[in-house]
Amino acid sequence: MSSNNNILVKLKNAGYQLNNKFLVEGVSLEVKKGKIVTLIGPNGSGKSTTAKIALGIYKKIVGEVEKYTDKVGYVPQKISIDWTLPIRVNDFMVLTDDISSEEIDKALSLTGVLHLKNKNLGNLSGGEFQRVLLARAISKKPELLVLDEPVQGVDFTGEIALYQLIKKISEELNCGILLISHDLHTVMSATDHVVCLNGHVCCSGSPTDVAHNHEYKALFGEQASKTLTIYEHKHDHVHTNEGDIKKN
Amino acid sequence: MFDDFFIRALFAGIGVAFVTGPLGCFVVWRRLSYFGDTLAHSALLGVTMAYSFQFNIAFSVFIISALIALILIQLQKKTNLPGDALLGLLAHSSLAVGLVVIGFLSFIRFDIMGLLFGDILAVTVDDLLIIWIGGAIILVVLKLIWKSLFASTVNYELAEAEGLNPDRAKAIFTILMAAVIAISIKMVGLLLITGMLIIPAAMARNVSTSPLQMVFYSIIGGLLSVILGLYSSLEFNTSSGPSIIAASLFLFILSLLKIKQTAGLKN
Numbered sequence: 001m002s003s004n005n006n007i008l009v010k011l012k013n014a015g016y017q018l019n020n021k022f023l024v025e026g027v028s029l030e031v032k033k034g035k036i037v038t039l040i041g042p043n044g045s046g047k048s049t050t051a052k053i054a055l056g057i058y059k060k061i062v063g064e065v066e067k068y069t070d071k072v073g074y075v076p077q078k079i080s081i082d083w084t085l086p087i088r089v090n091d092f093m094v095l096t097d098d099i100s101s102e103e104i105d106k107a108l109s110l111t112g113v114l115h116l117k118n119k120n121l122g123n124l125s126g127g128e129f130q131r132v133l134l135a136r137a138i139s140k141k142p143e144l145l146v147l148d149e150p151v152q153g154v155d156f157t158g159e160i161a162l163y164q165l166i167k168k169i170s171e172e173l174n175c176g177i178l179l180i181s182h183d184l185h186t187v188m189s190a191t192d193h194v195v196c197l198n199g200h201v202c203c204s205g206s207p208t209d210v211a212h213n214h215e216y217k218a219l220f221g222e223q224a225s226k227t228l229t230i231y232e233h234k235h236d237h238v239h240t241n242e243g244d245i246k247k248n
Numbered sequence: 249m250f251d252d253f254f255i256r257a258l259f260a261g262i263g264v265a266f267v268t269g270p271l272g273c274f275v276v277w278r279r280l281s282y283f284g285d286t287l288a289h290s291a292l293l294g295v296t297m298a299y300s301f302q303f304n305i306a307f308s309v310f311i312i313s314a315l316i317a318l319i320l321i322q323l324q325k326k327t328n329l330p331g332d333a334l335l336g337l338l339a340h341s342s343l344a345v346g347l348v349v350i351g352f353l354s355f356i357r358f359d360i361m362g363l364l365f366g367d368i369l370a371v372t373v374d375d376l377l378i379i380w381i382g383g384a385i386i387l388v389v390l391k392l393i394w395k396s397l398f399a400s401t402v403n404y405e406l407a408e409a410e411g412l413n414p415d416r417a418k419a420i421f422t423i424l425m426a427a428v429i430a431i432s433i434k435m436v437g438l439l440l441i442t443g444m445l446i447i448p449a450a451m452a453r454n455v456s457t458s459p460l461q462m463v464f465y466s467i468i469g470g471l472l473s474v475i476l477g478l479y480s481s482l483e484f485n486t487s488s489g490p491s492i493i494a495a496s497l498f499l500f501i502l503s504l505l506k507i508k509q510t511a512g513l514k515n
Contacts, residue, residue, distance in 0.1 A: 084276050086461070086462055
């Protein structure tokens, strides 16, 4: 069979206009099963907009978007839960899908927040909330996972662990991931394909290619191309989310 | 059993409370209380239409309210006026037009007070049928759209991205709002309907920790308000609609005690 069968979503020269101004234009990319595509770029470069085009949230777009799956998991950049809505983590997990209790527990433990299951969503910290969002998205066992800055507000050790988890999930579920991140360090090491945006695609390719591209250097500075070396140091213990210390 | 006007009133109120409970929660969650008010104000126009063309009142109110909701959606697309200004425009102009039309229908004697504040004691067996059958349909439809409506209440984009069609759910919910106003106008009147939607739901929020719990307490609150309000209106000879709303206010104030308790224990 042709490789087309592996494509989950494909953007062809896509763009989105608001008040006669393009937020992003001329984006072509495709996300395949088991691959991680990362969007990078400065604030306002159209990363989230591109993700929303791919997800079909924006309907009146320029260009084309072809989506080949309905099993989608989405972690939006921002969600605010109003006080008027009493909702626990457990209620939030079944928001768009009926997921068994075991699956919920499994997903929450994977992102390290099982102990928050019966907490009110409004009382979580930023990092805790991100972990819940990620758990909800993966518990659906999606074919396409769209993660818009999934680790914002997560502590540094947690950040690395979550990126490793995302990598593991893409392999286990064989799902395609469209990832948006500011964090060049960790992302560049775990990604198959990088798209660097700045209102348009300024360069794309493998992480190594992009890091050496002169447009990328112009956008992020010379220093950024050196970040390919993965940050690594060893701890002799880990802090669990319940606040205990565990020796390795 | 339904020969007694008081029993009919009681059953009408109970039927309405079962529907306003869950719908009221969405009104509070989605910040639609002024929207509900606008639809309720336009109900007067619906009532005059019913008298003019010999329609059933509930049916006519439903049609006019749904129409006003449609006009609102169109206006929102066409103009840049803020939402609350558009709502005020529609609420007061439809109320005014309704009153003007009443002026022309001088050959019919209108019970204006009954229209504005409800006349639950004049509920007929036909009204009861409309409330219970209409109410059952509303609840079944709400159950069907529950998942996408609730998900889009939490986050529109999440619901859209994961294939739940929030726009359709919103449109259907708007029709349900028109329907609930149509079936409850006789009970509390068009000035007090939104109170019946919001106050029990607001009370429920103070004592709930999950969405379904809030819906449950909202229904219980509505039922208690109806029973308490009706019996006290019988006892003190006050008008029934305002008595029901006053009873729901009393329950809301009680729920504030509970919120104070939990605030002290927070985390």
